[in-house]
Amino acid sequence: MILFEISRExxxxxxxxxxxxxIMLGAIYDVFRIRRKATRKAQKKRIDFVLTxxxxxxxxxxATVTMILATYKLYFGIPRWYAYVSCALGFFLWQKTVxxxxxxxxxxxxDLIVRALxxxxxxxxxxxxxxxxxxxxxxxxxxxxxxxxxxxxxxGGEDGLPPGGSSRRSRVREPSxx
Numbered sequence: 046m047i048l049f050e051i052s053r054e055x056x057x058x059x060x061x062x063x064x065x066x067x068i069m070l071g072a073i074y075d076v077f078r079i080r081r082k083a084t085r086k087a088q089k090k091r092i093d094f095v096l097t098x099x100x101x102x103x104x105x106x107x108a109t110v111t112m113i114l115a116t117y118k119l120y121f122g123i124p125r126w127y128a129y130v131s132c133a134l135g136f137f138l139w140q141k142t143v144x145x146x147x148x149x150x151x152x153x154x155x156d157l158i159v160r161a162l163x164x165x166x167x168x169x170x171x172x173x174x175x176x177x178x179x180x181x182x183x184x185x186x187x188x189x190x191x192x193x194x195x196x197x198x199x200x201g202g203e204d205g206l207p208p209g210g211s212s213r214r215s216r217v218r219e220p221s222x223x
Contacts (some may be wrong), residue, residue, distance in 0.1 A: 057108040057120050067135020070108050071080055074140075075147050077104060082148075083155045 085093055112132060116124050117124050147154070 055120065057130060059125070060131045062119055063112075063115060063131040063218055064135040065133035066111065067137075068139045070111065070132070071136045071139025073107075074104060074136075075102075075144050078148060079151050079154060082151050083158075097175075 081093070081097060086097075112129065115129060116122060120128070127173075
């Protein structure tokens with residue numbers, strides 16, 4: 046087994062970068078925690094359990110890929126145990142300090158996000174949606190008018206023309222019983 050030594054100049058920046066990466070992963074995980082807290086009351090426990098499991102798997106895969114890429118970029122793909130320890134320390138430091146504060150403020154964060162979404166819905170989505178509805182009503186009304194003016198081949202003379210032979214479009218009228 047060949048061991049590669051890390052230079053003293055690269056050791057500290059490598060540890061600092063992986064520590065900062067752990068802090069960033071802790072912040073990303075807090076987003077999942079806030080989402081869970083926001084939807085925990087609204088969902089059934091079984092659905093919430095499955096969604097939490099799925100989110101945790103996605104987060105673990107993301108963290109793994111991030112650490113592999115960081116190791117590859119920072120130290121030529123040679124894994125070092127102390128890089129993973131440094132990343133874990135950054136993650137747990139975030140969770141025990143800023144993460145706790147964020148979870149205490151999570152109700153206010155959720156309220157702020159809900160208000161922002163309602164504002165966007167009221168100011169942007171509703172006007173666009175009503176414009177689309179008006180446009181589709183106009184289009185369907187024109188299609189109905191156009192459909193009613195199209196000559197029916199069974200009514201009229203040859204080739205769907207009216208009995209007078211005119212090719213001018215006119216409203217199709219049901220033949221009266223006279």
